[in-house]
Amino acid sequence: MSGFRIDSDSLGEIEVSSDAYFGPFTARAMKQYKVTGQRAHINFIKAYAMIKMSAALANKELHVLDVNKADAIIRACEEILACKLVDQFVVESINSGAGTAFNMNSNEVIANRALEILGNKKGEYDVINPNDHVNMSQSSNDTFPTAMHMAILFNINDTISALDRLIQSLSNKGEEFRNVIKIGRTHLMDALPVTLGSEFEEYAYSLLQSKLSIIQIIEDLQYVGLGATAVGTGANAPRGYKEIAIDYLSKISRLNLKPSPNMFYSLQSKYVIASCSSALRNLAIELSKIANDLRLMASGPTAGLAEILIPAVHAGSSIMPGKVNPSLAECLNMICFNIIGNDVSVAMAAQAGQFELNVMLPGMLKCILDSTDMLKNFLPIFAANMIDGLKDNRKKLESYLEKSPILVTLLTPYIGYKKAAEIYKESLETNKTIKELVLGMHLMTEKEIDKALSYDKVVGLKK
Numbered sequence: 001m002s003g004f005r006i007d008s009d010s011l012g013e014i015e016v017s018s019d020a021y022f023g024p025f026t027a028r029a030m031k032q033y034k035v036t037g038q039r040a041h042i043n044f045i046k047a048y049a050m051i052k053m054s055a056a057l058a059n060k061e062l063h064v065l066d067v068n069k070a071d072a073i074i075r076a077c078e079e080i081l082a083c084k085l086v087d088q089f090v091v092e093s094i095n096s097g098a099g100t101a102f103n104m105n106s107n108e109v110i111a112n113r114a115l116e117i118l119g120n121k122k123g124e125y126d127v128i129n130p131n132d133h134v135n136m137s138q139s140s141n142d143t144f145p146t147a148m149h150m151a152i153l154f155n156i157n158d159t160i161s162a163l164d165r166l167i168q169s170l171s172n173k174g175e176e177f178r179n180v181i182k183i184g185r186t187h188l189m190d191a192l193p194v195t196l197g198s199e200f201e202e203y204a205y206s207l208l209q210s211k212l213s214i215i216q217i218i219e220d221l222q223y224v225g226l227g228a229t230a231v232g233t234g235a236n237a238p239r240g241y242k243e244i245a246i247d248y249l250s251k252i253s254r255l256n257l258k259p260s261p262n263m264f265y266s267l268q269s270k271y272v273i274a275s276c277s278s279a280l281r282n283l284a285i286e287l288s289k290i291a292n293d294l295r296l297m298a299s300g301p302t303a304g305l306a307e308i309l310i311p312a313v314h315a316g317s318s319i320m321p322g323k324v325n326p327s328l329a330e331c332l333n334m335i336c337f338n339i340i341g342n343d344v345s346v347a348m349a350a351q352a353g354q355f356e357l358n359v360m361l362p363g364m365l366k367c368i369l370d371s372t373d374m375l376k377n378f379l380p381i382f383a384a385n386m387i388d389g390l391k392d393n394r395k396k397l398e399s400y401l402e403k404s405p406i407l408v409t410l411l412t413p414y415i416g417y418k419k420a421a422e423i424y425k426e427s428l429e430t431n432k433t434i435k436e437l438v439l440g441m442h443l444m445t446e447k448e449i450d451k452a453l454s455y456d457k458v459v460g461l462k463k
Contacts (some may be wrong), residue, residue: 007123021122023108023130026143029101035094040102041369044080045089047104047150051226052134052253053077058134058245061265062238065407069133072114078420085109096294097359100145106118107134137237137245141267142228148365149221152276155372156218160211162379163283166254167207169383170290174201181458182307182397190406193458196307203290210283216277222256224249225266231356232264256367270350271370280341280371288336291329294386296334300327306396311389328386333424342367408434408452415443429453 002014009024016027056073078209079085088109095101107130112122113136120127128134130160139193178197226249227242228237234242242259250257259267300306315321318414345367349360401407405427412420415438422435430437438444444452 001167005123009123010181014230016123016311017129018122021109021112022090022105023112023123023125025101025104025130026091026108029095030104031152033092033095033254035092038088038366040091040093041155041365041373042083042086043153043154044147044365044369045086045106047147047154047253048143049077049080049110050100050150050156050249051138051147052110053081053105053234054226054245054248055136055138056134058241059238062241065133065136066454068118069114069128070232072117072128073134075117076110076113078444079092079361080110085113093368093369094362096362098140099356099362100367102362103135103140103143103430104130107131110134112251119176122165137227137229137241139229139377141230142225142263145223145227146264148273148361150249150257150389151365152273152368152372153218153221154220155369155376156214156276158376159212159372159379162376163207163211166379166383166387167204169387170200170204173387174198174204177392180392180394180397181401181455182404185402186208192406192409193401193404196397198459199293206290206404207283210279210290211457212284213279214276217272217279219277219299220272221333222258223260223272224257225260225263227259228263228267232267234263234299234393244309264356264363267357268353268355270311270346270361270364272351273364274346274350277343277346277364277371280368280375281340284336284339284371290330290332291326294329294390295326298329306393307400309393311385311393326386328382332378332382338374342371367399402432402433405434407453407458408438411438411444411449411456414452415450 003018005018006013007024007027007153009017010012011028014027016023016330017024019055020027026412041289053074056070056077060067060070073412076085089102089105091101091105109131111125111128111134114128118127128276130189167298176197178195179202180194181193182199183190184194224246225232226246227234227237229237240264246257246259247260249255294308297305297307298310301309310324310326310329314323316325316327346364349364349367350358352358405424406418408424408427411423411434423434423441426432426437427434435446435449437444438449
């Protein structure tokens with residue numbers, strides 16, 4: 001079907017495509033908010049449908065919304081949760097302040113589908129009205145932040161699962177490499193030996209700490225401001241609505257949602273959102289450090305460190321045959337840079353609220369959903385196709401260890417710091433090993449040197 005229908009709202013009449021389930025507000029918004037070309041996230045659309053369904057159930061229970069109208073609204077929401085009508089949510093992810101345009105897009109889609117369910121035509125808003133019935137007891141100012149928390153929770157749960165996959169891969173490598181000794185580095189210069197396994201165990205541990213910080217944020221996100229309506233007072237919502245609506249919403253979403261202890265806080269402050277973003281940023285910092293280390297350790301294979309061998313996921317070069325690049329680690333770096341940038345945007349938006357409302361919600365939401373999308377999509381790939389396939393380059397690691405004058409550090413308790421420094425310099429100049437030089441100077445016996453440079457001493461297992 002093609003053509004147009006004439007819809008009307010408080011601003012007057014406007015042409016809307018006959019096939020469209022959205023209405024006049026959305027039609028006007030589409031002309032204004034041409035920003036990224038990116039529509040709302042599917043988890044956000046579903047969160048909004050759950051809110052509208054919960055509101056209809058609560059209003060029906062409180063006898064302020066006609067049963068037939070409520071049931072039609074509920075059915076329309078159920079269809080959206082089944083991924084029908086998703087293409088009708090056309091307002092971009094960054095839209096009007098406080099997300100009013102998206103809220104009205106939702107109200108209009110649900111209203112027009114509910115009208116059809118009752119046997120009416122789209123646009124017959126005197127029967128079911130987007131504002132009066134679908135948006136009853138609500139405002140963009142309380143529904144958008146609530147949906148925001150829900151969509152982030154959905155995404156964070158998936159992100160944690162993806163992070164767990166990577167932590168397990170790193171832990172496995174820590175175990176696999178537990179006896180592989182290598183030269184440690186501080187300031188990018190040779191330092192005392194460590195095991196390759198200890199490095200990977202640290203990577204896993206650092207990501208576990210990041211995960212725990214994210215988990216702490218989940219509890220705060222579970223407190224929502226639904227029922228606060230426009231400014232936090234709950235104006236135009238019937239007594240008991242807040243508790244009933246959030247109870248329905250918690251059951252429908254399977255999220256442990258609770259009314260905010262302070263509804264004004266839920267509308268004004270975005271402290272929880274900023275905290276969530278900063279936790280993701282901190283995770284990105286840890287991930288980027290790991291990616292940097294892996295790229296350095298894999299550098300070569302002849303003119304770099306070449307301490308580990310990385311799996312080839314595709315040809316490394318269009319001109320240099322046989323080249324293998326740390327492409328997945330490079331991709332992870334770029335993801336982390338984007339997450340850090342997103343956090344800056346969230347921080348700026350979180351401080352930009354005035355008085356009873358922070359209106360910068362759509363921008364904050366896009367940033368956090370983009371960050372969590374990148375993580376939940378890519379971390380399992382990075383774990384499976386990069387970490388799981390890593391191998392140690394044992395010969396290279398052993399050669400570095402044998403030639404390294406830094407081992408003289410372990411002999412300083414026996415020969416003193418000054419003499420050890422002299423031997424270090426001579427080793428570099430003559431290319432002789434520490435053992436050769438110390439024996440030649442008769443500073444220690446071979447037995448004493450072997451004991452001081454034993455595996456346990458080198459890796460710090462025994463004192």
